[in-house]
Amino acid sequence: MSFDLLIVGVGGQGTILASNILGRATLEEGRSVRGAETHGMAQRGGSVECHLRIDGRYGPLVDPGTADLLIAFDLLEAVRYLHFLRPGGRVVTSTGIITPTTVFSQGLPMPTSDECLARLAPFRPLAIDTAALAREAGSELAQNVVLIGASSHHLPLRESSLLAAIERSVPPKTVEVNRRAFALGRAAGAPSP
Amino acid sequence: MARQYLLGNEAIAHAALEGGVGFVAGYPGTPSSEVIDLLRARRPEGVHVEWSTNEKVAFENALAAAWCGVRALFTTKHVGLNVAADPLMTSAYTGVTGGFVVLSADDPFAHSSQNEQDSRLYAAMAGLPCLDPGTIEEAHAMLRDAFALSEEFGLPVLFRPTTRICHSKADVELGPVPSVHREPAFVRDPRQYVVVPAHTRVLHRRLNEKQAVVRARLAGLGLNTGEIRGCRAVVAGGVAAEYVREVLPDGVSLFVVRAYPVDPGQLQSFCLEHEEVLVVEEGAPVLEDEVKRAAGSVPVYGKRTGHVPGEGELSPALVRAALASAGFVEKAPPAPPAPVEGLPPRPPILCAGCMHRAVFYAMKRVFREGIFPSDIGCYTLGLQLGTVDTTICMGASITIGSGIAQTVGGDVVATIGDSTFLHTGLPGLVNAVYNGANMVLVILDNRVTAMTGHQPNPTTGVTATGEERPKVSLEALCRACGVEWVETVDPYDLPGLIATLREVRAKKGVRVVIAKKPCVIVERRARVKRPRLEVDPSACSGCRTCLRFGCPAIAFEGKKASITDLCSGCGVCASLCPEGAIGKESRPPAPAAPSGGGA
Numbered sequence: 189m190s191f192d193l194l195i196v197g198v199g200g201q202g203t204i205l206a207s208n209i210l211g212r213a214t215l216e217e218g219r220s221v222r223g224a225e226t227h228g229m230a231q232r233g234g235s236v237e238c239h240l241r242i243d244g245r246y247g248p249l250v251d252p253g254t255a256d257l258l259i260a261f262d263l264l265e266a267v268r269y270l271h272f273l274r275p276g277g278r279v280v281t282s283t284g285i286i287t288p289t290t291v292f293s294q295g296l297p298m299p300t301s302d303e304c305l306a307r308l309a310p311f312r313p314l315a316i317d318t319a320a321l322a323r324e325a326g327s328e329l330a331q332n333v334v335l336i337g338a339s340s341h342h343l344p345l346r347e348s349s350l351l352a353a354i355e356r357s358v359p360p361k362t363v364e365v366n367r368r369a370f371a372l373g374r375a376a377g378a379p380s381p
Numbered sequence: 382m383a384r385q386y387l388l389g390n391e392a393i394a395h396a397a398l399e400g401g402v403g404f405v406a407g408y409p410g411t412p413s414s415e416v417i418d419l420l421r422a423r424r425p426e427g428v429h430v431e432w433s434t435n436e437k438v439a440f441e442n443a444l445a446a447a448w449c450g451v452r453a454l455f456t457t458k459h460v461g462l463n464v465a466a467d468p469l470m471t472s473a474y475t476g477v478t479g480g481f482v483v484l485s486a487d488d489p490f491a492h493s494s495q496n497e498q499d500s501r502l503y504a505a506m507a508g509l510p511c512l513d514p515g516t517i518e519e520a521h522a523m524l525r526d527a528f529a530l531s532e533e534f535g536l537p538v539l540f541r542p543t544t545r546i547c548h549s550k551a552d553v554e555l556g557p558v559p560s561v562h563r564e565p566a567f568v569r570d571p572r573q574y575v576v577v578p579a580h581t582r583v584l585h586r587r588l589n590e591k592q593a594v595v596r597a598r599l600a601g602l603g604l605n606t607g608e609i610r611g612c613r614a615v616v617a618g619g620v621a622a623e624y625v626r627e628v629l630p631d632g633v634s635l636f637v638v639r640a641y642p643v644d645p646g647q648l649q650s651f652c653l654e655h656e657e658v659l660v661v662e663e664g665a666p667v668l669e670d671e672v673k674r675a676a677g678s679v680p681v682y683g684k685r686t687g688h689v690p691g692e693g694e695l696s697p698a699l700v701r702a703a704l705a706s707a708g709f710v711e712k713a714p715p716a717p718p719a720p721v722e723g724l725p726p727r728p729p730i731l732c733a734g735c736m737h738r739a740v741f742y743a744m745k746r747v748f749r750e751g752i753f754p755s756d757i758g759c760y761t762l763g764l765q766l767g768t769v770d771t772t773i774c775m776g777a778s779i780t781i782g783s784g785i786a787q788t789v790g791g792d793v794v795a796t797i798g799d800s801t802f803l804h805t806g807l808p809g810l811v812n813a814v815y816n817g818a819n820m821v822l823v824i825l826d827n828r829v830t831a832m833t834g835h836q837p838n839p840t841t842g843v844t845a846t847g848e849e850r851p852k853v854s855l856e857a858l859c860r861a862c863g864v865e866w867v868e869t870v871d872p873y874d875l876p877g878l879i880a881t882l883r884e885v886r887a888k889k890g891v892r893v894v895i896a897k898k899p900c901v902i903v904e905r906r907a908r909v910k911r912p913r914l915e916v917d918p919s920a921c922s923g924c925r926t927c928l929r930f931g932c933p934a935i936a937f938e939g940k941k942a943s944i945t946d947l948c949s950g951c952g953v954c955a956s957l958c959p960e961g962a963i964g965k966e967s968r969p970p971a972p973a974a975p976s977g978g979g980a
Binding site: 198199207208211212214215220221222223224225226227232233234235244246247248249251252253264265267268269270271287288289290291292293294296297298299307 | 384385386388411412415492493545548549550551552620623624626627696697698715717718719720721723724725726727728729730731732759762765832928929931932933935936937
């Protein structure tokens, strides 16, 4: 059986880099992996999803109702893809929300953060202020690595594999910032004793 | 070499090098673009890599290389093969000497396309072999070996990956890249390369004679394989075969097809061992029809019988549902959980600072009752702004525009990007001028093929591999087509843009406005910085004029507009605010916003 997860967010937030890190970490452990990504026009500020299957041996797609983990770069996107989780699945999300332009242009109602979190409640959400932790690590651009750190408790991957994959996936000059981002995210996501 | 986590297109690009490719040409199109993007980034020695101006041009260039004995690769998305269909059909007659692989990437579900057509049908129509991989690993091996197969048959080979191959990732082991030393030569042979009727009738007969050889050879390659496990069978092809393998119950047989044409004898002997057959494939019922011909009286289920969806892409869940509807599993799978309803949608939108938005805004202001034919590119997103009334295929903004103008008259304002204009817009413009159409053409000239990943084109001034070339002048091109009124404008200068469009509106004939500004993403990567804008809350009246502009950097909270960190400093919103409440920010410019990268 594969461990199936979705990484979701808004085009441009770095979901593909996050998926690369998890894919490479899986390879570090000599295991098979499958992934599916959004490319092309949908990347222009739209809602994007990466599917990832650790130990995957078949196709890359994860069916609704079957994912073990949902990693969200945006709280609203966490709600949008919630139906992909299986009963008992977990969600790790940033507390950040980018308001979709449709809210302003079409006057659509926008759920509040609390309403979003209430929706996530059955899946014991872990909501992280990724922007603050990334800034603390040294760059707001490291939010994706903060999220990976926070998710690491729920991933069937070793911390050392994740760190090795991060080093191989980010620009060399930013390795230190990203190591800190991972550590801060991992600490923030640690299960309470 | 160790296993790597690679995008399907990355594995395909490397496979072309492993297969000894010497010439690569294509036109960008999702999901095919990264194959050439990765090859041109690598700049392999001795390999010609080009972005051509359209798919017909690319195909013919690559075909010529194959006629000179070099191994050649042409890449396109499925609809681009329509543009290249003319040379494709007859290249099956002429054949090739160097291996020629025609990569046409299909897009089931039309993730980023105008239709869901199936390239396998082109292979059948042309009489060419077609390879249809189900996994990235298969795609890698099959593309690598396709050049030799093409040379063996003396025929182009069609290679058909789909979105879930091209844009999926898997652990792949790449092979060594041989150093290829071929002495290219064009060997004159008019009976092969000049398809006058007397020659082509002979070539057609030869093509027909090759079919049995191709079928037998493909059967011998072991790409199409079956395993008998019970009295019911599934026949599957492409990535759908993987979904089938994932959910197939014990005791149901499976036959997987990866190469066409399928040997009818092989298919028949498999089908006749079973009481019922279900065919699972994405796209058209190509395989289903072949199975039906081979299966005799054995019932065959698939798209034509309503057991498999006739459109969209498949998934393990949909294959489970198909197995249930055919009665291959006892119980129907439980309904999947439904998405949360009532969330504001987040469709892709034009970037903050995109010049297209300013042009669309000005068009709407000046041509209130205008008809707006448009084209294929980022600017198709102008649909959300009410300035895209038609889009059908590359280059059709101009021709649909002239057709409407000749039929109903009124203000017709067509929009087309620089790359699309050079792709197939030009003949339509010549035609519109020649036949006396009354229309305005706005060329959205951002100097790059943006939507597919910022590939250079003849307006960019560099080639695919980074060599500098003179930039083509769109203004001179339009004048040469006979357009008398051509004006180039700065789209960030909203008042100037509106004034130009008003002036244009009063004139007759074909009029061209070129809105010229580099793509804002290209500028960001080049670290162009402009001060961001900010709203003076004491001056903002809450009138929402700026919101109607539709820029993602403009938010509205309380009863006031505000500008977010997404702002790229184009300044267009400042000139449309009736209160003059928007001005340049006093803080220093922001660092470049993230775009798919890490810290």
